[in-house]
Amino acid sequence: MRGFERIARASARRPGRVLAAVALLAVAGSLLALRLEPSAATETLVGRGADTYEATERYRERFGDHSVVVLVRGELPDVLLTSNLGRLIGLEGCLSGNKPEGETAPGGRGSPCDRLAELKPVQVVYGPGTFANASAGEIRTQIQAQSQAKAAEATRAARAARKVAKAQGKSRAEQQRVAASARQLVYAGFVRDLLQINLRYGLGLTGLPSVDDPNFVSALYFDPSRGATTPKARFAYLLPSAEAAVVQVRLKPDLSDEQRAEAVALVREAVRMPQWDMKGDATYTVTGAPVVAEDLADALAGSTLRLLLIGLVLMAVVLALVFRSRLRLVPLAVALAAVAVTFGGMSLLGAPLTMASIATLPVLLGLGVDYAIQYQARVEEEGDAPRAARVAGPVIATAALATGVGFLVLLLSPVPMVRSFGLLLVAGIGIAFALALTAGTAALSLGRGGTPGDGPLARSLRGAGELLEGPGRALGRPARRAGGAAVRTALRRPGRVLVVGLALAAAGWAVDSRTEVVSDIERLVPQDLRAVEDLQALQEATGVAGEVDVVVEGADLTQPAVVRWMRAYQSAVLRRYGYSAERGCARAELCPALSLSDLFRSEQAAGDRERIRALLDAVPPYFSRAVITEDRRTAALAFGIRLVSLERQQEIIEDLRDRLDPPAGVTARLAGLPVLAAEANANLSDPLRRLATLLLGLLAVLGVLLVVGRRRVGSWRGAWQRAWVPLVPIALATGWSALVLFLLRVPLNPLSAALGALVLAISTEFAVLLSARFEAERAAGFEPAEALRRTYRSTGAAVLASGSTAIAGFAVLALSDVRMLRDFGLVTVVDLTVSLLGVLAVLPAVLVLAERRAAVRAVDAPAAPALPASG
Numbered sequence: 001m002r003g004f005e006r007i008a009r010a011s012a013r014r015p016g017r018v019l020a021a022v023a024l025l026a027v028a029g030s031l032l033a034l035r036l037e038p039s040a041a042t043e044t045l046v047g048r049g050a051d052t053y054e055a056t057e058r059y060r061e062r063f064g065d066h067s068v069v070v071l072v073r074g075e076l077p078d079v080l081l082t083s084n085l086g087r088l089i090g091l092e093g094c095l096s097g098n099k100p101e102g103e104t105a106p107g108g109r110g111s112p113c114d115r116l117a118e119l120k121p122v123q124v125v126y127g128p129g130t131f132a133n134a135s136a137g138e139i140r141t142q143i144q145a146q147s148q149a150k151a152a153e154a155t156r157a158a159r160a161a162r163k164v165a166k167a168q169g170k171s172r173a174e175q176q177r178v179a180a181s182a183r184q185l186v187y188a189g190f191v192r193d194l195l196q197i198n199l200r201y202g203l204g205l206t207g208l209p210s211v212d213d214p215n216f217v218s219a220l221y222f223d224p225s226r227g228a229t230t231p232k233a234r235f236a237y238l239l240p241s242a243e244a245a246v247v248q249v250r251l252k253p254d255l256s257d258e259q260r261a262e263a264v265a266l267v268r269e270a271v272r273m274p275q276w277d278m279k280g281d282a283t284y285t286v287t288g289a290p291v292v293a294e295d296l297a298d299a300l301a302g303s304t305l306r307l308l309l310i311g312l313v314l315m316a317v318v319l320a321l322v323f324r325s326r327l328r329l330v331p332l333a334v335a336l337a338a339v340a341v342t343f344g345g346m347s348l349l350g351a352p353l354t355m356a357s358i359a360t361l362p363v364l365l366g367l368g369v370d371y372a373i374q375y376q377a378r379v380e381e382e383g384d385a386p387r388a389a390r391v392a393g394p395v396i397a398t399a400a401l402a403t404g405v406g407f408l409v410l411l412l413s414p415v416p417m418v419r420s421f422g423l424l425l426v427a428g429i430g431i432a433f434a435l436a437l438t439a440g441t442a443a444l445s446l447g448r449g450g451t452p453g454d455g456p457l458a459r460s461l462r463g464a465g466e467l468l469e470g471p472g473r474a475l476g477r478p479a480r481r482a483g484g485a486a487v488r489t490a491l492r493r494p495g496r497v498l499v500v501g502l503a504l505a506a507a508g509w510a511v512d513s514r515t516e517v518v519s520d521i522e523r524l525v526p527q528d529l530r531a532v533e534d535l536q537a538l539q540e541a542t543g544v545a546g547e548v549d550v551v552v553e554g555a556d557l558t559q560p561a562v563v564r565w566m567r568a569y570q571s572a573v574l575r576r577y578g579y580s581a582e583r584g585c586a587r588a589e590l591c592p593a594l595s596l597s598d599l600f601r602s603e604q605a606a607g608d609r610e611r612i613r614a615l616l617d618a619v620p621p622y623f624s625r626a627v628i629t630e631d632r633r634t635a636a637l638a639f640g641i642r643l644v645s646l647e648r649q650q651e652i653i654e655d656l657r658d659r660l661d662p663p664a665g666v667t668a669r670l671a672g673l674p675v676l677a678a679e680a681n682a683n684l685s686d687p688l689r690r691l692a693t694l695l696l697g698l699l700a701v702l703g704v705l706l707v708v709g710r711r712r713v714g715s716w717r718g719a720w721q722r723a724w725v726p727l728v729p730i731a732l733a734t735g736w737s738a739l740v741l742f743l744l745r746v747p748l749n750p751l752s753a754a755l756g757a758l759v760l761a762i763s764t765e766f767a768v769l770l771s772a773r774f775e776a777e778r779a780a781g782f783e784p785a786e787a788l789r790r791t792y793r794s795t796g797a798a799v800l801a802s803g804s805t806a807i808a809g810f811a812v813l814a815l816s817d818v819r820m821l822r823d824f825g826l827v828t829v830v831d832l833t834v835s836l837l838g839v840l841a842v843l844p845a846v847l848v849l850a851e852r853r854a855a856v857r858a859v860d861a862p863a864a865p866a867l868p869a870s871g
Contacts, residue, residue: 004393008441009386015442022439026337029344036346036353037257052679055551055669062551062634063626064123064250065260066289066673068267070095071538072245074282077229079245080128080221081214084278088247089129089211091276095249095267096125112270121255121263124626126594127247128238132217134623136209157182226582233581236640237593240542240585251290264294287534289673295530296818307821311362311812312336315369318808323373323801330443331376332805335368337439338432342424356417359824360424362813363758366806367403367425367765368432370799371396372440374769377798385441391776393437399768400433402704406761409697415680422757489845491785494852497845498728501838505735512690512738515748543585543642546674547593548653550637554666557596557628557635558612561663567597570637573656585640589652593638596627641674650678694734697760702727705768721854722775726767728846729839733763736838737831746827759831762806766799766839774847784851788844796840803836 011018060066072079072088079088090106094113097120099105105114116122161182165175209216221239223232231239239245251263268291270276271284278284312332319332342364346357378392379385407429410422489497539545550569554562570592574580578588585591592598599619616624616632628635639656641649653675662668702723709719737759741748773795777787810832813825 002390004397004437005386005390007437008389008393011438011441012385012445015446018438018442019446022337022435022442025344026340029337029340029342032344032347033340036343036351036357052670052675055671056549056673056676058553058634058669059549059551059636059671060253062629063636065253065255067248067250068264068286068290069288069538070127070247070249070267070271071285071287071534071541072247072278072282073243073285073537073541074245074278074280075229076221076231076239076242076245078280079278079282080132080217082279084280084282085129085132085211085217087276087278088127088245089133091271091273092125092127092130092247094270094273094276095122095247096130097122106275107273112266112273116263116266116270119259119262119266121251121259121266123250123252125247125249126238126626128221128235128245129211129247131238131623132211132220135220136211136216138619139209154183157185233579233583233585234592234598236585236591237547237638240544240591240640244541246538246542249288260290261294264291285534285537287538292532292535295532307358307812307816308361310815311365311809314808314812315365315805319369319801319805322804323798325376325380327376327444330440331369331372331436331802332365333443334372334435334439335365335432338368338428338435339364341431341435342428345427346424351420354417354420356421357424359813359821360421360428362806362809362825362828363425364428364432365809366762366802367400367429368436369805370765370802371400371433371436373798373802373805374795375436375440376444377794379441379444381794385444389437389441395769395772396436397433398704398708398772399765400429401708402701402764402768403761404429405700405704406697406757406764409693409700409757409760412693412696425761491788491844491848494845494848497842498849501729501732501736501842501845504739505732508735508737508739508742509691511742512735515738515742515746539643542640544591544640545643545649546641546677547672548590548639548641548656548674549671550639550656550660550668551671552596552635552637552662552666552668553633554662556632557666558609558616558632559663560608560612562666563597563612565661565663565666566595566635566637569659570595570597570639573639573659576655577652585642589642589644589648591640591642593640594626595637596635597637599624599627647682649674650682653678693757694760697757698727698731701730701760701764721850722771725846725850726764726771726843729767729842730760730763732842733835733838734759736834740830740834741827744830746830747823748827758828759835762803762832763835763839766803766836767843769795769799770839770843771847778851784848788847792840792844800836800840803832807832807836 070091078084094106095116097116099113099117105111105117107113158179162175162179165178170178209220211217221231221235222228223230226233227242229242231242237246237248249267251260255263268286271286276284316329316332320328323331339361343357346353351357374396375388375392378388382388382391404426407422407425410425411419413419413422552562552566557563574588574590574592577590579585579591599615613632616628626636641652644652653670657670660668660670705723705726706716706719709722710716713719713722770791773791774787777790778784782790807829810825810828813821814829816822816825
């Protein structure tokens, strides 16, 4: 196209200005990129449009963010029945940010407790210390209120009895006796009411309760029928085992990333304060989803720069070895500028730095190097940049367009970070191609100085290349021999080559669904990460993988029908999955957690609306606001789900969802991190979804090739004859890579599960460039055999150089301590190697068969009718 030629001519006319402008953009992009905030938030793994995500956000808004969990490990009697309980109560008060007016927070000014009280990042804290304290206070309040009421009632009853006795003419002594009897009768009713309180709380009170009384705490928390140190089953969310207690610190849902990070740090510092040190062997561990996210974000920030530097060095070495050019490092410089500009734009848009965006680094570097190499090789071949831009620019642009469209299918992924991965790649491809045409032309023009490879820029860039000239030739000879063998085999037996390639691809498609997919965030992050180790300790101590929540919404949730449904649903589900008050959670797949139905443990309590509302009004706000909002329109049921596989979690979750049948006018939806994780795993593991994504990607690439071909040849038939040839090895490459991954037993993750699209896009790049060059050689009059040889000596060598450089860039990810990135790097190295070698091996056979097919059509075509001779 003339447009590419004009751009190249303008860049060659003022190379210094162009390079200065690109360098300025790259520096500005780099500085902006340094402002990117790493993020490992759960919303990067689950789509915002998903019903489960919306329900989880609803839960967070109403009842607080995902919990920071403080695990207290130790024998429960040592934790709860000694002075350690007072320390635990103090810690929970510190974490909640509660500080009596006018008093100094524990630790003094500037302490973690003081900062938490000042910043107020915590919405609510639930722990055994605060619960025991609140329970004791509530019971004391009820007893004292009833005691005062009964005392007044007893006085009135005695006065009335004395008055009646006096009216009957009885003696003063008889009046006193009757009054005393009336008073005792009233107090007998009080004792009966006190026994009811005992029964309600499962206690054996002999006086006013207090957390300083081990008998009260023991009666509150322990179940003698199951063992003296076994906690009651209904307190599983506070005391999950006889050796563990849990404090949940729910952060406010509207905190910024910086505020959340500071809150997590303050919680950790507060737990380390000497005031709360447990006597004996009990210890604290701080963990939970927000803690893992913050630690992972820090790990990402630390590894990104290291991976980039190592990747650049490795790619420079590989490029110097395999690219047969004097200015062989120019493509890497151009690609690096494209990456800087792309990530700078990301920063301007306020996008977070996720694991997916880090993974785009080697992809963009590889593609940027590829465009620059292809263009530079053509410039050196033609000897003139504008002419090379006119000849090679449309071909490279077509390959870039088809590659970008192939990446657009990633927008269909259920994982947000994969969708952002696709968008970032599409934007980076456009920038990389533009810089290859402008900065690449300027660098080559400035470095050439009139004679190719003889200018000042050339001398500054070719040092590393000359140093590795010998090793480069040694590595190039086997590659040239392999390319020659592929061409000779394709010329002799193209059909056999294609049959073998198709058979291997079919085997790969068949086993693709059997490749393991890992989407559990805990398995995708560094296993030596402190937060991950602590989370694993929490799961081992509690046997619980997380909390499944049911968000119930309606105009008035205090209706008896609603409360009865919640009680019945909770009971039926717990019973189905092995829980009972007698057995507890030991072998159950679901355990009870803090729920609204816990307030209504009897049919009488849920008997009528007035009684329900009175009970909710009587419950301390500390407890009630965790399970129902003040307007009585949103409530929560919660279950602890045990440590099982994600597949089993999904089965349980689907059953829970199927059993939801709330009364008319009420909605109920599942929420929580385990639900999000299980659904993400199910979506990623779905072979039909992956197959549909590949087919759509192939159709999108075909559409681009058809449209471009139609513009070039003027007919859809001619466009089809050009488009199907590169599409064959592109499609086969997806099967080959799936087969190799299955044989190597490499698991997929949310990033690498989208590698079908990546293989599709990269294979498109290789196949389109080689096919276009073969067409050009045939148009120049060369026979098919010679055209193939010339194609592989020129464009094939450049494809091999760019592919090898991209593979080297991905190999760097294998050094990452983040498993998602490490596995992504390993999978991509395998896939790109298979795709590169497969396309180089199979495309010649497809080209030969296409030539033979065209020749047969030409022979079979009817001859044009002869015109009659003129008279």
